[in-house]
Amino acid sequence: MPELTYREAVRDGLAQAMREDDRVFIMGEDIAEMGGSMGVTQGLLDEFGAERVRNTPISEMAIVGAGIGAAMAGMRPVVEIMYEDFLTLSLEQIVNQAAKHRYMSGGQVTVPLTIRTQGGAGWSPGAQHAQQLEAWLVHIPGLKVAYPSTPEDVRGLLWTSIHDDNPVVLFEHRLLYPVKGEVPEQLEPIPFGKARIVREGTDVTVIAIGPLVHRALDAAKQAEEEGISVEIVDPRTLQPLDEETLVASVKKTNRAVVAHEAVTRMGFGAEVTAILQHQAFDYLDAPIERVGAKFAPLAFAPVMEQYVVPHAGDVLAAIKRTVGK
């Protein structure tokens, strides 16, 4: 199987979708000649031309709004919000328009729009360029939310997003772009609502998303040396959520850790914890642990940024608390 970086996998997914279907086009700030601020769309202008690879003004409201209009008119646009921090500027369009039109029109109108965005700490971009805001969007009925952690997953989920008739917000992570991974020769669409067992284990289940999948893998290796067998499950899509797989894993291991880079409080992990305690109550042998960022703005100073965000060591400590070691 070929190996791609996460960045290349996104690019490959976009290019394949655009080759296959003329209705697919991309829009965003500096995505054409510059190839996007993270270099994801490099080369696409040359292949598909300015008509389908469109630079936009610096207006997230306009980017998403134009995407919604194009989607309602029959196109399958993929728009890029350069930093997910800037999603805040487009929330009116995402929350009140994209998520609502299908419902309010009684199904007469669909919005097959994909909103790609990225964020994440670890390179000291400061308080306004590295947040993790996925919890804001999983709270909105009418939206689907994906957060792939590997090249294979991001390519397959991006394909599914583009071909879904509903608006999808797909989160990428800044630190994952250079991560390499094998991908199938032929692009394989990955269904929404299907979690992936990243690693099998028997003592504790770590439910992790995005970069925390990788940090959980590091923690699991260390835990193994201490005789703790860790299972890792990546939901891959947060909405819809594969509750069945998560609950089945926790019923097997009797312990759970939920991990994401976003602030712990009111985070996605809170919802997962609620689901687990309700559906696996009689199987829990320890309180469910949550791992996430401290409740603080991300610091610019690298050492302070690192203090705020969760690391493999935090996951390991949570794992140990669940097994009482």
Place this chain on the structure above:
Amino acid sequence: MASEVKLPRLGQGMESGVVTKWLKNEGDAVAKGEPLYEIDTDKVTQEVESDFAGVLLKIALPEGEAPVGQTIAFIGEPGEEVSVEAPAAPEPEKVSDTVVSDTPVAAPPAPPTTSNGRIKASPLARRLARERGIDIATLQGTGPDGRIVAKDVEGAQAKPAAPAAAPVPTGDIESVPLTNIRKTIARRLTAAWQAPVFQLTVTADMTRANELVARARELNPDVRITVTDLLAKVCAQALMRHRNVNVQYSEDALLRFPTANVGIAVAAPQGLVVPVLRSVERLSLAEVAAARGDIVGRARDSKLTTQDLEDGTFTISNLGMFGIEQFVAVLNPPQAAILAVGATVDTPVARNGTVEIRPVMTLTLTVDHRAVDGAEGADFLRTVKQFVEDPALAL
């Protein structure tokens, strides 16, 4: 609930430590992260910070050595009682010159209860304990804060007194409050169980009885005549010939009735009831059927009056319609006897040196020995059998 301060492992290979000094007194407020006590390990002496905020309720180890993980103090709410007695720390120097210690070195483990008596246990541990019939209060928790976890239950044996660890069907047990009628049934049948009873069984050839019922139905198309009606009628006739069975038993006297009031056990929706047919010996078969149809119908509709249930002298309980061939009915006090009627079954019967197939019914009489003796009961049942087999004799 109080948190246990446990001797920490401060480095690889540390197995025990010596508490040298407490920086707080019992009753002092402690903030999380505040230096709490000093500890000597084989490598260093250092201050240890509190992991908990609250009041230092009790210092279990004022000074001395303890293994890693031993509880050395409790921190909790002001005024909170600490219910767990920590084992006293062994002090090697003193043990050598004192044979008897006034503090038990290893107190028996107590369940990890909180101040309000609630036992700390994980949901899984509670479920396992429930399924295996283990009293969770008897277990010692090894999880964080002394919580009982699944491992602790798995290591425990079910108490011998507890029911064997039979698999329990999943799902909740539904609690159905006792209705008044159910309470009455329970009270009366429990009383009945105290009566010294004996049982007598006969079989009856139902050939003629069936013919009679069929003929009576033809003649009385307006009422539905059943075998039960015939039984009520012939029992009433038999009771008139055996007055000593047609009685109610009381502490002081046997109440001998001038007439046969025959109760019919009815499975009404709300429970068993036994409405009474009065003076059955005076009724024709069709009249018995009509009266029986009336009271059974009202029993099923919950429209019986107390009068309908009074003054019975005998009861018939028929489970033949369920295919039950033979059973023993429980006495219906203060009556002295009850007849259990089984299904009529085609049975090979020896007749005049040959085997014939005959419809046979099994009748079992339960008799209160305080009121009726064995021979008397047997004589009565023989009469019933005769009348059933040849109803004309009942005239």
